[in-house]
Amino acid sequence: MSPPRLQLSGITKRYPSVVANSDVSLTVLPGETHAVLGENGAGKSTLMKIIYGSVKPDEGRVLFNGQLVHIKNPQEARALGISMVFQHFSLFDTITVAENVWLGLSKTLSLLDVTRSIESKATEYGLDIDPQRPVHTLSVGEMQRVEIIRALLTNPQLLILDEPTSVLTPQAVEKLFVVLKKLASEGCSILYISHKLHEIRELCNACTVLRGGRVTGVCNPSQESNASLSKMMIGAEPPQLTHRAQEPGASVLRVANLILPREDQFGVDLEAISFEVRSGEVVGIAGVSGNGQKELLCALSGEDVRAAAGTVRIGRIDVSKLHPGRRRRLGLYFVPEERLGRGAVPTLSLAHNLLLTRQEAIAYRGFLGGWIRVKQLEAQAAGIIARFKVKAGGPRSLARSLSGGNLQKFIVGREIDANPKLFIVSQTTWGVDVGAAAQIRGEILALRDAGCAVLVVSEELDELFEVSDRLHVIARGQLSPSVATALATVEQIGEWMSGLWDHSVQAHLGAKAGLVDGAQEADHAQA
Amino acid sequence: MLKLEARAEPSGAWTYASPLLALGLTVIVGVLMFTALGKDPLRGLEMFFWLPIKSGYPWGELLVKATPLLIIALGLAVCFRSNVWNIGAEGQYIIGAIAATGVALLADGQSSRWLVLAVMLAGVVGGMAWAGITALLRDRFNANEILVSLMLVYVAVQVLSYLVGGPWKDPMGFNFPQSKNFEAVARIPRLFDGSRVSIGVLLATAGVVGLWVFLFRTRTGFSLQVGGLAPAAARYAGFSSRRALWAALLISGGAAGLAGALEVAGPIGQLTPYVPAGYGFAAIIVAYVGRLHPIGMVLSAILMSMFYIGGEMAQSRLGLTKSLTGVFQGLLLFSLLACDTLVNYRLIWRKG
Numbered sequence: 001m002s003p004p005r006l007q008l009s010g011i012t013k014r015y016p017s018v019v020a021n022s023d024v025s026l027t028v029l030p031g032e033t034h035a036v037l038g039e040n041g042a043g044k045s046t047l048m049k050i051i052y053g054s055v056k057p058d059e060g061r062v063l064f065n066g067q068l069v070h071i072k073n074p075q076e077a078r079a080l081g082i083s084m085v086f087q088h089f090s091l092f093d094t095i096t097v098a099e100n101v102w103l104g105l106s107k108t109l110s111l112l113d114v115t116r117s118i119e120s121k122a123t124e125y126g127l128d129i130d131p132q133r134p135v136h137t138l139s140v141g142e143m144q145r146v147e148i149i150r151a152l153l154t155n156p157q158l159l160i161l162d163e164p165t166s167v168l169t170p171q172a173v174e175k176l177f178v179v180l181k182k183l184a185s186e187g188c189s190i191l192y193i194s195h196k197l198h199e200i201r202e203l204c205n206a207c208t209v210l211r212g213g214r215v216t217g218v219c220n221p222s223q224e225s226n227a228s229l230s231k232m233m234i235g236a237e238p239p240q241l242t243h244r245a246q247e248p249g250a251s252v253l254r255v256a257n258l259i260l261p262r263e264d265q266f267g268v269d270l271e272a273i274s275f276e277v278r279s280g281e282v283v284g285i286a287g288v289s290g291n292g293q294k295e296l297l298c299a300l301s302g303e304d305v306r307a308a309a310g311t312v313r314i315g316r317i318d319v320s321k322l323h324p325g326r327r328r329r330l331g332l333y334f335v336p337e338e339r340l341g342r343g344a345v346p347t348l349s350l351a352h353n354l355l356l357t358r359q360e361a362i363a364y365r366g367f368l369g370g371w372i373r374v375k376q377l378e379a380q381a382a383g384i385i386a387r388f389k390v391k392a393g394g395p396r397s398l399a400r401s402l403s404g405g406n407l408q409k410f411i412v413g414r415e416i417d418a419n420p421k422l423f424i425v426s427q428t429t430w431g432v433d434v435g436a437a438a439q440i441r442g443e444i445l446a447l448r449d450a451g452c453a454v455l456v457v458s459e460e461l462d463e464l465f466e467v468s469d470r471l472h473v474i475a476r477g478q479l480s481p482s483v484a485t486a487l488a489t490v491e492q493i494g495e496w497m498s499g500l501w502d503h504s505v506q507a508h509l510g511a512k513a514g515l516v517d518g519a520q521e522a523d524h525a526q527a
Numbered sequence: 528m529l530k531l532e533a534r535a536e537p538s539g540a541w542t543y544a545s546p547l548l549a550l551g552l553t554v555i556v557g558v559l560m561f562t563a564l565g566k567d568p569l570r571g572l573e574m575f576f577w578l579p580i581k582s583g584y585p586w587g588e589l590l591v592k593a594t595p596l597l598i599i600a601l602g603l604a605v606c607f608r609s610n611v612w613n614i615g616a617e618g619q620y621i622i623g624a625i626a627a628t629g630v631a632l633l634a635d636g637q638s639s640r641w642l643v644l645a646v647m648l649a650g651v652v653g654g655m656a657w658a659g660i661t662a663l664l665r666d667r668f669n670a671n672e673i674l675v676s677l678m679l680v681y682v683a684v685q686v687l688s689y690l691v692g693g694p695w696k697d698p699m700g701f702n703f704p705q706s707k708n709f710e711a712v713a714r715i716p717r718l719f720d721g722s723r724v725s726i727g728v729l730l731a732t733a734g735v736v737g738l739w740v741f742l743f744r745t746r747t748g749f750s751l752q753v754g755g756l757a758p759a760a761a762r763y764a765g766f767s768s769r770r771a772l773w774a775a776l777l778i779s780g781g782a783a784g785l786a787g788a789l790e791v792a793g794p795i796g797q798l799t800p801y802v803p804a805g806y807g808f809a810a811i812i813v814a815y816v817g818r819l820h821p822i823g824m825v826l827s828a829i830l831m832s833m834f835y836i837g838g839e840m841a842q843s844r845l846g847l848t849k850s851l852t853g854v855f856q857g858l859l860l861f862s863l864l865a866c867d868t869l870v871n872y873r874l875i876w877r878k879g
Contacts, residue, residue, distance in 0.1 A: 016532065016533070016534060301763070302765065303762050303763060323765045323767070324762075324763065324764065324765030325764070325765030326765070328765065334763075336763055338759065341757045341759050341760060342757070342759040342760050342762075342763050343760070343763065344760065345753055345756050345757040345760045346756075346757065347756055348753075348756065352749070355746065355749055355764075356753065356760060356763065356764035357764060359746075362746055365746075367745070368741065368745040368746070368747040368748065369745055369746030369747035369748075369749075369750060370745065370746045371744055371745060371746075372743075372744050372745065372746060372749065374744075398536075401536065
């Protein structure tokens with residue numbers, strides 16, 4: 001029997017404040033699709049960086065095809081036959097696909113050679129892509145194809161994929177799995193990093209579970225249930241949410257025919273977006289990131305006030321031209337997707353971060369914006385920390401000293417604690433561990449039950465199906481009509497996410513915008 | 528092999544130790560320099576670090592020099608904390624001095640003692656107006672405030688030369704390019720007889736307290752700093768970046784203009800081409816060495832003015848060039864920037 005493709009034993013990596021990997025062992029056989037499962041911060045990424053040579057382990061051995069190796073850098077890893085597709089793409093927007101791929105390859109090859117080999121790999125694996133297209137015209141799924149082709153051009157024996165499906169529609173995920181299964185059948189080993197249990201159960205035939213930097217389980221995922229995998233991953237089963245039926249009340253947020261040209265070159269134009277959120281309901285907006293979510297949210301929060309008058313209303317008040325502070329006074333509280341740097345100032349204390357959106361501790365407002373009552377501010381922060389079970393040293397801890405999940409709990413807590421009439425949250429649980437995510441979803445539902453209007457914008461379909469009453473889909477700056485979550489299917493929402501509207505949606509959008517986008521027609525022809 | 532390793536948290540101890548270590552390094556390089564110049568290094572250090580604080584009179588001179596440095600630095604701290612890079616305080620200082628002169632020259636023997644208030648106010652307004660040009664160009668045309676504010680320094684110098692060589696030249700001044708001496712009522716009142724220390728010291732002290740309150744206890748001060756620390760968070764919170772830009776530039780311009788007025792109507796007493804003494808640039812060092820903190824800047828302003836006086840002493844007593852002042856100032860800033868690495872990194876010894 002041939003030796004394992006990759007064998008790690010006793011890998012330990014310490015950082016100043018945290019042990020990222022502690023005595024981790026892992027064996028990948030040839031042709032095996034091996035999942036590495038774990039929450040954010042469990043040490044998956046560090047382990048992969050060690051294999052790929054961008055991080056050096058403090059202790060432990062790496063065997064590749066039975067040989068002891070010391071991989072010093074990614075070039076050496078690639079020479080050995082190890083390729084990696086990162087979660088964040090490293091492509092230059094302004095040049096073509098072929099030029100991007102060429103950049104990473106030996107200089108002896110001509111651009112024409114590279115173009116040809118891209119085309120042949122693309123046909124071989126059904127990764128449809130035009131090498132001549134500039135990268136900025138590609139969708140996120142297409143960019144990932146470019147990254148995969150780039151990895152395949154080195155004819156790897158081991159392909160590492162870091163959270164590859166977080167940016168894909170369900171249909172694109174299916175396509176990706178076909179490619180990966182074909183690769184595996186040819187003997188290429190795959191290391192598949194994810195925290196999505198059903199994907200791992202469908203695709204992988206081996207799995208190593210990490211928690212807190214240690215291996216907590218090795219199993220065959222196809223023989224496990226979501227619950228048993230989740231137990232290995234977080235040490236407990238995630239709590240179940242109760243979603244009780246409730247009649248929505250009056251309209252709180254009404255967006256009518258919101259048209260907004262992009263602000264920067266690589267942004268998205270918003271095209272005639274209309275929707276409504278009523279009190280006591282959660283409306284979800286699904287979509288692959290980069291389809292206009294950022295632009296829509298800025299227009300709703302007031303960070304972008306270019307929207308035409310009358311397009312955004314809170315209750316009866318036209319807020320299209322109001323700045324974030326004024327909208328907040330009308331009861332709109334918003335949790336942005338970037339926590340550090342937007343939702344919170346990294347170098348300020350939690351207490352001071354309250355001042356971004358809360359003014360209870362401000363006295364004498366007339367003079368220089370008001371006097372900050374520090375004691376009261378710290379007490380207020382301590383209250384939020386306790387109520388939302390934020391793990392932090394205290395109100396004086398710097399925002400950046402918190403883990404992603406805890407900071408998110410604090411920011412969500414800060415906004416919910418203000419008793420919003422309208423609560424908007426973007427990417428609720430990005431980088432948040434399972435326990436905290438369940439807690440935040442529970443808070444959202446409690447807010448809804450208390451009569452608040454809630455808008456959730458997210459890429460995670462599971463999450464949207466769990467919390468929403470109605471769902472919209474945003475694709476290329478257009479918003480679909482809403483469907484009741486109870487009646488929606490993952491397939492239908494997935495198709496909409498790729499911009500493949502069916503005829504009823506086309507008619508809806510056509511009637512709204514008065515025209516049908518030519519690009520979409522072309523897409524239909526392709527489909 | 529020595530290596531730098533990132534700290535998980537910035538070191539609190541090194542935040543304070545770094546300026547001291549920087550001062551130590553400056554002294555060491557100073558010793559080497561005096562030795563290379565063939566002078567007794569101890570005598571040299573004495574000029575810079577002992578004579579300026581030995582007795583009452585030099586202390587007075589120390590305060591005379593530290594006052595404008597501190598007032599300018601207090602204003603600059605607001606700018607730098609707001610991420611507005613005003614490096615043209617020197618120009619705002621000059622225009623402040625010119626505006627103050629404009630009012631002071633109106634005085635005659637019968638003018639009221641309160642005229643001096645108008646003199647100081649004119650300085651503030653002059654500095655604000657000059658900084659306002661930078662704010663306007665940045666706001667309207669997105670012109671880089673570093674370049675604009677710096678270039679306006681040289682424009683201000685030309686305006687000064689024109690005035691002292693033309694319209695405001697003292698007819699009785701033997702054709703020297705300078706204004707006539709200000710009337711006594713237009714001069715900044717002194718605190719004691721026999722010392723050149725003026726009420727500027729009190730204004731600077733009030734400024735220190737005022738800045739502390741503004742930065743750490745008012746919401747406007749907070750919002751300006753958020754704009755500097757995390758612009759996206761400021762936008763999210765709804766703090767206007769335009770208002771922050773104007774506020775920061777007007778405050779620092781006003782402070783620099785006030786310093787100009789205090790100087791021209793204080794120790795100098797007339798408008799001369801020598802009014803720009805580099806305080807506007809030295810104050811940038813004062814602001815950074817003082818960690819942009821009001822109390823820290825008091826200490827660094829005193830340190831910097833020791834360098835000024837030390838330079839003069841080294842010139843008169845050791846026959847060394849006065850440029851040593853600049854050398855020491857530069858050394859201190861460079862060592863501080865280097866030592867600040869230790870706030871975020873630690874040195875470790877590792878084999879290989």
